[in-house]
Amino acid sequence: MRVAISGVGVAGPTLAYWLARAGHEPTLIEVAPRLRTGGYVIDFWGLGYEVACRMGIESTVQQLGYHVESVRSVAADGRTRASLSTAGFDRVTDGRFTSLPRGDLAATIYSAVAGRVETVFGESITAVTEHEDGVCVSFLNGSTREFDLAVGADGLHSNVRRLVFGQQSTAEHYLGCMVAAAVVEGYRPRDELVYVTYSAPGHSVGRFALRDDRTMFLFMFRSDLPVVPESVDDRIALLQSEFRNMGRECSPILDALSDVDDLYFDVVSQIRLDSWSKGRTVLVGDAAACVSLLAGEGTGLAMTEAYVLAGELFTHRDHRQAFQAYEARLRSFVAKKQASAQRYISVFAPKTDVGIAFRDAVMRVMNRVPRSDRVLAGAFSDDLALPDYPM
Numbered sequence: 023m024r025v026a027i028s029g030v031g032v033a034g035p036t037l038a039y040w041l042a043r044a045g046h047e048p049t050l051i052e053v054a055p056r057l058r059t060g061g062y063v064i065d066f067w068g069l070g071y072e073v074a075c076r077m078g079i080e081s082t083v084q085q086l087g088y089h090v091e092s093v094r095s096v097a098a099d100g101r102t103r104a105s106l107s108t109a110g111f112d113r114v115t116d117g118r119f120t121s122l123p124r125g126d127l128a129a130t131i132y133s134a135v136a137g138r139v140e141t142v143f144g145e146s147i148t149a150v151t152e153h154e155d156g157v158c159v160s161f162l163n164g165s166t167r168e169f170d171l172a173v174g175a176d177g178l179h180s181n182v183r184r185l186v187f188g189q190q191s192t193a194e195h196y197l198g199c200m201v202a203a204a205v206v207e208g209y210r211p212r213d214e215l216v217y218v219t220y221s222a223p224g225h226s227v228g229r230f231a232l233r234d235d236r237t238m239f240l241f242m243f244r245s246d247l248p249v250v251p252e253s254v255d256d257r258i259a260l261l262q263s264e265f266r267n268m269g270r271e272c273s274p275i276l277d278a279l280s281d282v283d284d285l286y287f288d289v290v291s292q293i294r295l296d297s298w299s300k301g302r303t304v305l306v307g308d309a310a311a312c313v314s315l316l317a318g319e320g321t322g323l324a325m326t327e328a329y330v331l332a333g334e335l336f337t338h339r340d341h342r343q344a345f346q347a348y349e350a351r352l353r354s355f356v357a358k359k360q361a362s363a364q365r366y367i368s369v370f371a372p373k374t375d376v377g378i379a380f381r382d383a384v385m386r387v388m389n390r391v392p393r394s395d396r397v398l399a400g401a402f403s404d405d406l407a408l409p410d411y412p413m
Contacts, residue, residue: 023335026051026159026169028147029176031058032124033307033324035132037175038139039077040332043413049169050141051161053181057132057143061124061286062203062240062315063088063230067111068404070322071118073329074131082130087120088230091215095382098220098269104382107389114399123205123238124321131325147172150186152301171341172303175328178291180309186300196248197314197364199290199371202241202261206278209237221378222268226371227275239275241265242371248289257287290314292360298353299345306331311356316370317363319404326408327352333411355406 023046027034030052038048052058066074066083074080095104111119135141149160156170174182183193212231219228224244231237243264251257258279265272279285293312298305305311307324314320331348338344372378388394 023047023170023341024156024168025049025171025173026147026157026167027173027175028052028180028182029174029307029309030054030128030132030141030143031175031177031307031324032128032131032321033309033328034173034175035128035135036073036077036325037173037306037328037332038135039131040329040413041335042135042139044332044336046335048139049167050135050139051145051147052141052143053146055144057129059123059125059129059284062201063121063232063238064124064127064315064321065119065121065318066127066322067115067119067402068319068322069406069408070319070325071115072408073322073325076329077131077134079130079134082133083122083127084120086126086130087122088215088232090121090217090230093217093219093385094213095378095385096218096220096269096271098222100270104385105389106385110388110395110398111402114395114402119402123232127321147181147185150182150303152303157302170302173331174303174305174309175307175324177308178288178293178312180293180305182303183293183295183305183309186303187295187305193293193295195292195294197290197292197316197367198244198246199316199367200243200245200248200250201286201288201290201315202257203238203286204279204282204284205232205236205238206282207234207236209274209278212237220269220272221372221381223374223378224371225265225268227265227268227272229275237278239278242290244371244373248291250287250289254283254285257285258282290316292363294360298349302341304331304341304345304348311353311360313356313359314363316366317359318366319359323356323359326406327356329411330409333409333413336411336413351409352406355404358405 025048041048093106146162150172151158157172174180226242228240298310306327334344334347
């Protein structure tokens with residue numbers, strides 16, 4: 023089948039890889055003029071890691087990744103409040119755990135299909151019109167093309183979801199937080215392989231040292247208004263307003279933003295739909311069921327969903343049966359991840375000083391209690407067996 027896939031992030035190229043393996047003809051369509059970079063550092067493990075292994079990109083992912091040694095909570099005066107060793111993460115995942123920039127993972131996945139599947143950059147879908155034998159996809163440049171299926175793999179603010187499923191206002195559930203991330207060069211201090219975080223009620227800012235003398239900053243704050251400023255200058259101004267009284271290092275962190283020209287900024291939301299497909303159009307990844315970054319496994323879930331969708335299309339051939347099987351296999355699993363993410367808001371951005379103190383106390387205890395691995399095993403477990411499709 024000819025399959026139009028909107029989105030060249032993580033889910034789209036993963037799906038294209040497996041569809042091509044199964045003998046289909048995927049076409050990737052991306053509104054950006056080139057492969058997107060940036061974003062924040064993600065933790066990568068579980069089912070998504072297994073999909074990466076089956077794609078043969080595990081070694082590259084490990085080379086690009088960072089073996090974070092600890093997470094450190096720091097007070098406004100620079101005093102360490104708590105430090106959590108990540109050694110337990112390796113134990114409970116059998117070493118199949120790494121942290122890497124989301125853009126690096128996306129580029130690695132895309133490299134597995136580059137030159138093998140058609141990719142159209144700098145173009146956007148404006149309409150998906152279904153007929154008996156397929157779908158007619160209209161583009162911003164005025165052209166149209168015929169496909170057998172259309173896939174929305176275009177993220178939280180999916181254009182395909184809006185076009186085919188209606189307004190996203192009923193699907194997007196804002197979790198009360200905003201997130202921003204930026205990478206700067208030459209920042210000091212550097213704490214190699216340590217994620218350093220500062221917290222105030224409803225606010226958290228972290229930094230992590232990257233290779234080539236770069237540092238990533240990650241900001242999260244609670245907000246009743248889910249409004250994302252459009253310009254970089256307005257985004258910096260909002261962060262300065264929210265974080266300027268966060269302690270002695272937050273001022274130089276905010277000052278370092280003055281030189282950035284790429285500042286990721288978005289809402290922390292989930293997508294909850296009654297169905298992930300409609301006719302010959304299906305959604306995958308964040309477009310279908312975003313769990314939010316609070317779940318800690320959204321990228322891996324996007325890869326898992328892409329793999330399962332391709333596998334069910336291979337197994338059933340009839341797209342209607344394949345879409346039903348894809349959703350039936352994953353819906354309850356994803357719903358549990360979404361529920362878990364909502365509980366983690368108090369970890370990322372505690373509302374009160376008491377909440378911050380409690381989180382830090384838990385971090386300290388997790389280093390001492392012999393049973394901590396049991397707790398971590400529960401947090402890192404995936405209650406789903408990844409099917410072994412013969413693709």
